[in-house]
Amino acid sequence: MRFRNRRTSERGNPRSNGEVISLTSLFEGERGVLTNAFGGFGLVRRLAEMGLTPGVEIKLVRKCPFRGPLQIEVRGSMLALGYGVASKVFVKPLKAESNG
Amino acid sequence: MAKQLRIALAGNANVGKSVIFNQLTGLNQIVGNWPGKTVERAEGTLHFKGHTIRIIDLPGIYSLSTFSMEEIVSRDYIAVEKPDIIINVVDASTLERNLYFTLQLLELEAPIIIDLNQVDFAAKKGVRIDVEKLSKTLGVPVNPTVAITGSGINELLSTVIAVMSGKRKLKPLKVKYGKEIEKRVQAIEKLVSAKLPQLCTVYPARWISIKLLERDTDVAGKLKNYESGKEVLDYAEKLAGELETIHGEPSPVIIASEKYGFATEIAKAVTIIEAPPKISLEQKLDALTTHKILGYPILVAVLASMFALIFAGGNLVSTGLDYVFGIFTTYTENILSSLLPEIAVSLIIKGILSGIIAGITIALPYIVPFYILLALLEDSGYLPRAAFLMDNLMHKIGLHGKAFIPLILGYGCSVPACIGCRIMETERERFLAAFVVVLIPCAARTVVILGLVGRFVGLQAALALYAFDLILVFILGRIAFKVLPGEPVGLIMEMPSYKKPSLRNITLKTWSRTRDFVFIAFPIIIAGSVVIEALSLSGLMNYVVEAASPLTSGWLGLPPAAGIPLIFGVLRKELTLILLSELIPLRTLSNIQMIVFTLVTMIYIPCLATIAACIREFGWKKAAAITVIDIALALFLGGIAYRLLSLVTST
Numbered sequence: 001m002r003f004r005n006r007r008t009s010e011r012g013n014p015r016s017n018g019e020v021i022s023l024t025s026l027f028e029g030e031r032g033v034l035t036n037a038f039g040g041f042g043l044v045r046r047l048a049e050m051g052l053t054p055g056v057e058i059k060l061v062r063k064c065p066f067r068g069p070l071q072i073e074v075r076g077s078m079l080a081l082g083y084g085v086a087s088k089v090f091v092k093p094l095k096a097e098s099n100g
Numbered sequence: 101m102a103k104q105l106r107i108a109l110a111g112n113a114n115v116g117k118s119v120i121f122n123q124l125t126g127l128n129q130i131v132g133n134w135p136g137k138t139v140e141r142a143e144g145t146l147h148f149k150g151h152t153i154r155i156i157d158l159p160g161i162y163s164l165s166t167f168s169m170e171e172i173v174s175r176d177y178i179a180v181e182k183p184d185i186i187i188n189v190v191d192a193s194t195l196e197r198n199l200y201f202t203l204q205l206l207e208l209e210a211p212i213i214i215d216l217n218q219v220d221f222a223a224k225k226g227v228r229i230d231v232e233k234l235s236k237t238l239g240v241p242v243n244p245t246v247a248i249t250g251s252g253i254n255e256l257l258s259t260v261i262a263v264m265s266g267k268r269k270l271k272p273l274k275v276k277y278g279k280e281i282e283k284r285v286q287a288i289e290k291l292v293s294a295k296l297p298q299l300c301t302v303y304p305a306r307w308i309s310i311k312l313l314e315r316d317t318d319v320a321g322k323l324k325n326y327e328s329g330k331e332v333l334d335y336a337e338k339l340a341g342e343l344e345t346i347h348g349e350p351s352p353v354i355i356a357s358e359k360y361g362f363a364t365e366i367a368k369a370v371t372i373i374e375a376p377p378k379i380s381l382e383q384k385l386d387a388l389t390t391h392k393i394l395g396y397p398i399l400v401a402v403l404a405s406m407f408a409l410i411f412a413g414g415n416l417v418s419t420g421l422d423y424v425f426g427i428f429t430t431y432t433e434n435i436l437s438s439l440l441p442e443i444a445v446s447l448i449i450k451g452i453l454s455g456i457i458a459g460i461t462i463a464l465p466y467i468v469p470f471y472i473l474l475a476l477l478e479d480s481g482y483l484p485r486a487a488f489l490m491d492n493l494m495h496k497i498g499l500h501g502k503a504f505i506p507l508i509l510g511y512g513c514s515v516p517a518c519i520g521c522r523i524m525e526t527e528r529e530r531f532l533a534a535f536v537v538v539l540i541p542c543a544a545r546t547v548v549i550l551g552l553v554g555r556f557v558g559l560q561a562a563l564a565l566y567a568f569d570l571i572l573v574f575i576l577g578r579i580a581f582k583v584l585p586g587e588p589v590g591l592i593m594e595m596p597s598y599k600k601p602s603l604r605n606i607t608l609k610t611w612s613r614t615r616d617f618v619f620i621a622f623p624i625i626i627a628g629s630v631v632i633e634a635l636s637l638s639g640l641m642n643y644v645v646e647a648a649s650p651l652t653s654g655w656l657g658l659p660p661a662a663g664i665p666l667i668f669g670v671l672r673k674e675l676t677l678i679l680l681s682e683l684i685p686l687r688t689l690s691n692i693q694m695i696v697f698t699l700v701t702m703i704y705i706p707c708l709a710t711i712a713a714c715i716r717e718f719g720w721k722k723a724a725a726i727t728v729i730d731i732a733l734a735l736f737l738g739g740i741a742y743r744l745l746s747l748v749t750s751t
Contacts, residue, residue, distance in 0.1 A: 036349070041315075042167070043590070045352045049163040050592055051197055053357035054349065064392050069491040069501060069591055071390060075364070077194040078386075080488045082500050082591030 023081070023089040024070065026060040032091030033057055039088040047089065051075040058091060105153045105264060106181075110174060110205060111189035112198050113160030114481075114596035116217045118142075119247040120189055121157040122608045124257075131612050133716075139173045140522070142612075148257045151264075156183065162197070162594075164204045165352070166318040168525055178210050179303050185260055186212045192222035192229050192244070193597065195371060199363035200356075202238065206272050209304040213263060213270075214242040215256055220249075221597065226375035234370040239271035248602045277358050280346060284339040285309045291335055295328040312336035313343070314352040382598040389485045390595075399489055402482065407511060410469050414543065417465035425457045446637055447630060455629030458672050459622045466543040468614055470512035475609040479601035484593060491591050497574060498581025499524070500591035503533045510540030514710040515617055517542075518717055528586040531718055535726055536577045538706040538714070541569055544673035545702050551677050553698045557691045565695070569702060576733075620716065621709035628671050628708045641667075651735065656700065657742040658693055659684055669701055670708050676701050692745045696738050704734030 020035050034056050037044045051074050052058070062071040067083040081089070111117045121129070125144025134141045142157040158177060159170035166172055178186060188205055190198040205212050216229060235242040241259045245252030262268040276282060288309035293300055299308065299322065311319040313336055323329035340351040347354045389398055429449060436445045477483050483505055491501030506520035514537065521533040541549060554562035581588070635641045645652075645663045652663040661683045669676035680686065680697070689697070705711065705727045714723035 037353075040587075041350060044350055045165070045356075046167055046592060048353040048356035048360075049165060049167070049200075050594075051200070051360055053353060053360050055357070056360070062387075062390060062392070064489070064492060066492060068392070069488055071488065071595060075194075075196045075360070076367075077197050078595040078597075080484065080491070080501065080591055080593045080595050082491055082495065084495070085590035085592055 020090050020092050023058065023060065023072070023086045023091050024063070024083060026058075026091060026093060028060055028062055031057060031059045031094040033094060035090045035092055037089045039085075043085065043088065047085070050079060051077075052079075052089060057094070058089075105151055105185070105260070106156070106183045107153055107260060108156045108158050108177065108183040108186045109189055110158045110178070110186050110201075110212075111160060111215075112162055112191065112194075112201055112594075114594060115160070115189050115191040115198065116247040117160055117189040118157060118609075119602065119605050120187075120215060120217065120245070120253070121155065122605050123247060123250050123253050124155055127608070127611070129612065131616060134173050139169050141173075149261060151261060153257075153260070162201060164201075164208065165314070166316060172318060175208065178205070178208055179307075184211070185263060186210050187215050187256070187260070188212045189215045189217050192216050192219045193225055193227065195222075195229065196360075196363050196367040197594075199366055200360055203275050203359050203363055206238070207275055207304075207307050207310060209272070209307065211263070211270055212272070213240050213256075213259055214238065215252075216242050216244045217247050219244045220246045221599070223374075224380060226373060226377050228372045228374050230370045230372055234366070237273065237366055237370065239273045241268055241270075248600065248605075275359070275362065277355070280343065281313070281355060281358060284313055284343060288312055288332070288336050288339060291332050295332050296323070296326055299323070299326065309336070310355065313340050314355050315340055315350075316352075385598050386485070386595075389482065390488055395485070395489050399486055402477075402486075403508065406473050406477075410466060410473065410512065410543070411546065413469055414465035418461055421461050421464065425461070429453060429457070443637060447633055451630035451633035452626055454633075455626035455671070456622070458629065458675065459618070459625045463614065463617060463621070467513050467516075467617055468610065470543070471516075471610040471613045472606060474509070474512070475606040475613075476601055478609075479599065479605060481596045481598045484595045487591075487593065488595065495588075497532075497536065497577030498584075498588045499529060499533055499536075499577070500589065502591065502593060503529070503536075506533055506537050507540060510537040510542060511546075512543055513617070514538050514540070514542050514706040515621055515713045516613065518710060518713040519616075521717065525589050526586070528584055529589055531722055532577070532580055532584060534714060534718065535580050535729075536573050538710055538726060538730065539569065539573050539576065539703065541566065541702050542673070542706070544707070547674040548677045548701050549698055551674075552680075552686070552694050556686060556689075557694055561691075561695060565698060565702065568699075572703070572737075620712055624708045624712045625671055632668055632671065636664075655735065655739040655742075656696055657746070658697055659689075662693075662697060666697075666700065666704070670705065672707050672709075673701055692742060692749065695745060696742045699741055700734045700738040702734075703730060703737060705730045 023032070026032050034052055034054055036054055037047050037052060056074060059073040060070060061073050061078065064070070069083060070081050070086045072079050072081060109117055109121055121142060121144065124146050128146065129142055129144035131140060131142045133139065139159055144155050146153050146155065156177070158174045161168070161171050161174055164171055164175040177183070186205060188202050190202060202212070202214065214234070216231060216234070219229065222229060229244075231242050231244055241263065243252060243256045243259050245256055247253075259268065263270060277285065285306065289305050292308050292312075293305040296308070308319060312333065315337070320333055323333050343351050343354055389395055432453065433445065433449050436448060440448070486508070487501035487504050489501075490504035494501055494503050502523050505523060506517045509517035509520045517537040517540070518534050521530045521537060524530045524533050549562050549565055553565060635644070641664065644667065645660060648663045649660040652658050652666070653660045662680060664683060665676040665679035668679050711723055711727055714726055
């Protein structure tokens, strides 16, 4: 049930007008620019130290079903983020053309 | 000149730092703990061109802030102990992330040289690093290496010597921030140098200022020891607040962001892309092993074959060892009994000797192969993938994916599993993981499960016990997660690329871990063995058994004599089976009795060695809590199982 709901909500997400969405709503293979991270001081700081700072480009490599973890590519290396962590990171999706 | 040099290795995790350390020191290393901390400290010595060099391998970290104990240990060592040189091991294939750490070392004004490692792997990615340019930019020597093959290691050491003898001068880069941060850093620095001259002899004034602006709690705590500390702190807080108002982000994020920007700039300038990145075998392997569906059967297959290998091989070796030790024991007993009184012989043979044998027959056949395979999984980079796949499930018990690693260790032996809980970030997570991990049936408990229930009742019953154990772990983990105060920490983990493991590194890792195990476990096993033998020689054991009989026969429905093996099982769990078979013919036990006995053995306190490991990692109180909870739980569940199973079979 939950899974289906999430899919419909994803479809309902317009991507063209540069809306800010949660990292968990990116599609696999899609890129986005980090706008900000919400959460406790400790978490936000730790994310920043792992390279997740505002303005950085993130590629969502893989996400596991049922609110599983996400694998992202950031600053030339791979990171695994738990779903809870990833849902606090917000990005502005980039258009597919900029994939290079 | 034979001067002793002190060198520290520092760098991110997964950059091949421990491989470099092993290449440098070989077997001349001591692995222990940092004083008062449960952070591993590896130290070694080497001789190079007439110099004696002491090397400390600092923990692999991404930052010098205060998120984890590893970070505090590292920065205090660098700042306070002031090693002669710090070799910053940098992964050439993820330069940007690594340079972020390098910049922090430079801010700490530490004398560093760069070991640009895994240049071969970078080349595979189609990337070459301009070593000269990087060296010029950072103002320190940069030495390319391929740690796995040992190439470049000699040059690295020569560079160290050249720097030490003054032949090569370090002109380290000064990290300058943008105007808004820089202005504030300098303002705080002025105040810090004026008001806290003592603290400035340990830590650089500029570094203190940056950390204060970042609202670093550890540095703030240091300031509180000084009279004018509060004034400086208030000032820094005011400036940090200003910065946050301008940017709308927490100050550490603003500073990290700029520092990363700087790292990116340097990385871009020195990276030469020689070939377009193509999809390598490693990437294909990565895609397959973390695949959302295929990843799981692969994980199961990897783990299943690992354990099949360990238990099949272990059983063989263990049987052989038992035979050899059997002959050896009889032989020694014959000699000793002609020399010493009977009591002394018993104490030596059944106490000391059987303790040593107990240790060896579990360590050699099960622990060593387990460590070898573990090192293989670790060095190849598979473990982080397993952690990734299991993250979701581990969250259900309030832990995250990384906890899967000690959990797997638990199926081998609870001792390394307890120590393995260190990979969790906070004290709370470590304890929670340890609580769960000791309930996992280790190799010794597996021997009992398979040898008693599996053999006499049937394999299905044995598997049911395993399944029950997993459910129990899940339920208890969930309860502990709810009961323990504190917030759960989410998963943030680097996933290193797959790499070819090196035989030398695996051997050295296995060796140092086995040695660690021997040091923790053996003294405890031997001492415990002597105490229990003394108890039984003095006849006190009978009282204990008698006193426990309402519990063993009344509550658990076992023959009263079954109390003895359960007590001895504290030494090592598979002893329970051996002793039980000596005391009572196994076939006379009913199926229910076998299941209850095995269930109790499986759950009650992990052996003495595990308790020792828990004490070392978590202190007396928490170790005692784990022990008491496990005993109570085992007895409780054993009694319930006895009644339920009797009820089911009678109807």
